[in-house]
Each structure stands twice: as structure tokens, then as C-alpha cells.
Amino acid sequence: MINKQCPSAAEAVADIADGSVVMIGGFGASGSPIELIHALIDQGAKDLTLINNNTGNGEVGLAALIANGQVSKMICSFPRSSQSKVFPALYRAGKIELELVPQGTLAERIRAAGSGIPAFFTPTTVGTVLATGKETREFDGRTYVMEPWLPADYALIKCEVADPMGNLTFNKTARNFSPIMCMAATTTIVQTRAMVAAGDIDPEHVVTPGIFVNRVVDVPHPIHEDSLIAEGAKYP
């Protein structure tokens, strides 16, 4: 019987090489796979390109990974917030590259990569500076911008319930980018709050089918980024 369980977060992220493109699920703090990110900090891979909607908060999780000097490029839609200090400082110092992508285009580029669609046309950014240099085409009298797919080597994902087949469910708005990132990465690594037996998730309720998942780590008491921020935590 298929078993995608991996004994620890450290083993799950061990083969992420320098220069990898890594998707990280989550929208702000919600859905951020803190334990997997901290394992990647311990592991130390460098020159990473990260894909996330934001750039992390405080000095934990995604922000800590950036602060640790492991990230050379961010692909995101909203790289600043009231609690995001690490990325803005590095960006202003010219020490990190930014590819700014509108949120819906980011989601669709990820979905397209997972679906084997190398490019698509969207009205988003037409007539703006973010369309500069991009191919446009008219369909039924309206102009659209061509956007390429956005694949990744790895995805780090937090889910609510998983089974050994890799079937996943998520919790409320912590779902956000995670299901499409599972589809778009060559190797998808998931941390789950609850591990159940195959068959315990009703097939009608599976959100991400196991075919999109490679490794599942049981993290029964995940730390929420918001809780770490509230206590002023810093990693490592």
C-alpha cells in the first residue's frame, strides 16, 4: 500500500538543493507551513527562488528564511505589510530580487503549471506598467496579456488532515494557494495537523488528491505564525 509519510520535517526537506525554486503555501500567516520552513532554515539550502503571496512577517517562518540569507529572489504579489521588515530592508539594499505578479495572475500561473498549460492570456495588467514588454493579443475585441506558467521544484504546504496516499483537506482560509502549489511543484512536501488512515477522508471531501503530493509529515501541534509574532519570537 502506498505510504507517503515521512518521519520528520528535517528528512522531508533534506534534498532541497541550492538554487531550487520553492513554493510556500499560505496567505500572510494563514496556512504558512512554519515547521517545514524552519526545517529548511536548519537545512541551509541557499540561492533559493521563493514563490508566496507575501514575504513573511516578524522574524519567523518565511521572513526568517529570507533573513537567513537563503533567498535570492521572491515571486509574490504583495511584498510588504505592517509586520514585514526583513524583505523591504534587503530589497532597498539591492540584496534580493523581486518579481511582482498580480495575485490572480500568480494563482493562475501556478495552476497552469500544474495543469500542463505553458501560457495563458489574461486582461489583468493591460494598460499598466506591469504589462511592459509582454506579448498581447486581442480576443473578441478585448486586449489580453500573455502570462507564462510558473512551475517549481518543491512546494512546502500545510494542511489539516492527510492520509498516507497524500489526499489532503485544509482548514478554512488557510487553504489559499496550497492546492494549486501541490499541483505545480515537482516534489510536494506537506505537513499535516492530523494523519488518518486511507479511507478515513471521505473521497467526496478530498480537496487535494494524493497524486499531487509526494511526502507527508505528521505535525500534530503546528505553530501558527500569528502566535509566534504575538510573542515576538525569532528563528533560529
Place this chain on the structure above:
Amino acid sequence: MSAGWTREQMAARAAQDIPDGSYVNLGIGIPELVTQFVPEGREFIYHTENGLLGMGPPPAEDEIDLDLMNAGKKYVTALPGAAYFHHADSFSMIRGGHIDVCVLGTMQVAANGDIANWSTGAPDAIPAVGGAMDLVQGVKRIFVITQHTTKTGEPKLVEKCSYPLTGPGVVSRIFSNLAVVDVTPNGFKVVELAPGITFEEVEKCTGAAILPPE
């Protein structure tokens, strides 16, 4: 200021123009106040980009769920009949024309409906666009709630936006503290004046030609 509409009154006035049963996406700031002024007998269903339809009001302090937030990263609730979904589905709702009304704040709106609300274009600014460009291109009707002028008195309704555009020719109606203004093929046109406000005052605060109400 004695004359004109308050923030709450602007939101209430905008809510009057949203039909019953509309799927609505609200921007951060004054647009969020729209939820407090839904006209009697109407129901709006709120969409938030991060994967929730049927968003409800903020929770009580002891009922906060860290995994239930809106696109502004504020904690919210889910009403009976709500649905969660992933980001690609969420923006299919937007880009696919399934959301009826989007109410946004802005830095500038031009007489041809161009909107600039994501960046000042300042060289030291960290550019951040979020879902703004998807919303203005995808949602059926784009409403703007804004003060008529900036804090320093500069017009926000202008002939041509000086800030980088979020989208060209997308705004249909503006609710300012002075008036309700439509974007028409002939430029700005006042639909309704706020109490105690004259057309001449609106004209003086507007950075483009503006037509009087009929």
C-alpha cells in the same frame, strides 16, 4: 467640516446602489464600512480574495480563528452558506466576471475611468499590487469610495492619472464626500450632490471637466 458626507455616509450611499443578491468584493478602508449599511430588505454576499464567499463580520475577541481571515489579513467569520476555495478558483470568480460589484478606495481616478490605486511610483517604494489589477479588470462594476481631494487639497478626480495605473477605463461610479459622480463617455458627471454642497464647490475640487447633475 460641516457640509458633505462622512466616511460612513459615503459607504451608506454606495450601498444604496448595490442590487439585492449581489456578490460583492470590498477593498480595504472606507469600502469595508459598506457591510454596516446594507439597505433594508437586501442581502449582499461578500467575497474575499483569499478563498471565502459568505464572509461575515469580525469575530468577538474570544472567538477568533487564526485560519479565518480576509484579504486585508483581518480576522473574520463565515456566515451560514459560506464556501471556502483555493486561490485559482477565487480569481476565476473575479476574472471570470462572476463578482457583481467591487468597491475600492483610490489615489486617483481619471475622467475616462482610469484608476490608480496601487503605487505612487516613487523610486524607493516597495511595489505591491495584490489583487487590485485582477479586480478592476474582472469585476462587472467598479465603484470607488474616496475623499474628493487629498489631505493637502489636491484633486483625486483628475483629467489623467499621474500615478501608475491599476487599470484603464474601468471605474463606473465614484462616491466622494462631496458628490456621487459617474464616469460617462463625456467624462465626469455629477449624479447627486451631498447635503449642503453646491455643484460649483465640486467643480472647484475636481481636476477635470465635470458635468452638472440633470
